[in-house]
Amino acid sequence: MSAMIQSGNGQKVVIVPCSGIGKTYGTVSREAAYDLTEDLRPGNAQLVPLSLLVLGDEAARNAVAANPAITIDGCKLACATKMVQESGGTVAQDFAVLDVYRRYRQFKPQSISELNEGGVQLARALAEEAAEIVDQLIAGGQNG
Amino acid sequence: MTEFLETTVDKFIFRVATDRFYNGEGVWAKEENGRVRIGLSDFVQQRSGDVAFAEIKPVGTSLAFGDEVAVIETIKVNIAFTSPVTGNVVEINPAMVEAPEAINQDPFGEGWLAVIESEDWAADRARLLDPQAYFAHMKIEAEEEAKKL
Numbered sequence: 001m002s003a004m005i006q007s008g009n010g011q012k013v014v015i016v017p018c019s020g021i022g023k024t025y026g027t028v029s030r031e032a033a034y035d036l037t038e039d040l041r042p043g044n045a046q047l048v049p050l051s052l053l054v055l056g057d058e059a060a061r062n063a064v065a066a067n068p069a070i071t072i073d074g075c076k077l078a079c080a081t082k083m084v085q086e087s088g089g090t091v092a093q094d095f096a097v098l099d100v101y102r103r104y105r106q107f108k109p110q111s112i113s114e115l116n117e118g119g120v121q122l123a124r125a126l127a128e129e130a131a132e133i134v135d136q137l138i139a140g141g142q143n144g
Numbered sequence: 145m146t147e148f149l150e151t152t153v154d155k156f157i158f159r160v161a162t163d164r165f166y167n168g169e170g171v172w173a174k175e176e177n178g179r180v181r182i183g184l185s186d187f188v189q190q191r192s193g194d195v196a197f198a199e200i201k202p203v204g205t206s207l208a209f210g211d212e213v214a215v216i217e218t219i220k221v222n223i224a225f226t227s228p229v230t231g232n233v234v235e236i237n238p239a240m241v242e243a244p245e246a247i248n249q250d251p252f253g254e255g256w257l258a259v260i261e262s263e264d265w266a267a268d269r270a271r272l273l274d275p276q277a278y279f280a281h282m283k284i285e286a287e288e289e290a291k292k293l
Contacts, residue, residue: 024219025194025219075194076194076245076248076249098194098196098219098245101196102196102197105196105197109219110219
């Protein structure tokens, strides 16, 4: 994982997951992003689709340029992290699903369109780790 | 410097190092001053996917040719591999604990699995495939895999 930065002024933290289709880790990354932005930290974390960054969508680029980003990559290509950086954003923390799985070996993800229970739990565990980073970034911004 | 045989099957490029021998599972064996370093082929690592965990028989383990020497776990599969050498495990790659993705990143180099003190390398080698034979074997397997895509 990369070194963490502080958000600076308490703005939202953008969450950019993998957009890989047909890969279990990609599905885990997106489920974790949904858990984080819809359930765990809906007020402080904002989902930005990787596809919009690839397309050069102005609102998406502005969001990552103005806020710290947490990226969740499904494979070693690290498309989410690279795209945030190429869009002028700063990656506060990058998660790789494979690395997270190594910390939670009991949650073996399987299937793609609908994750098995292990995959759901792995996504939740990842989201909870990311939520802590969101809290730190927001707190850092408020203190700074 | 290691040279490679190379083939493209579907969109995938597979390489076979020419300075070592192979068993039919794609475990390579390279003799180094009486000891034999072993690892997994490029085809095996690509077919298996990103390695999450690798468990290698510990130092001191006595192995016969064909005994289980390693198990890797990927998102797709758990696979056991057998030893291409008879002898004792004298070293295991420390990267296999913290960073087993080395198998994917550099299967013929930094992603090696173990070093085995061989009892009779000449006898073991005679039971293995040379690079050209493994290359042909691997191409057939790769083409079979491609048909499933």
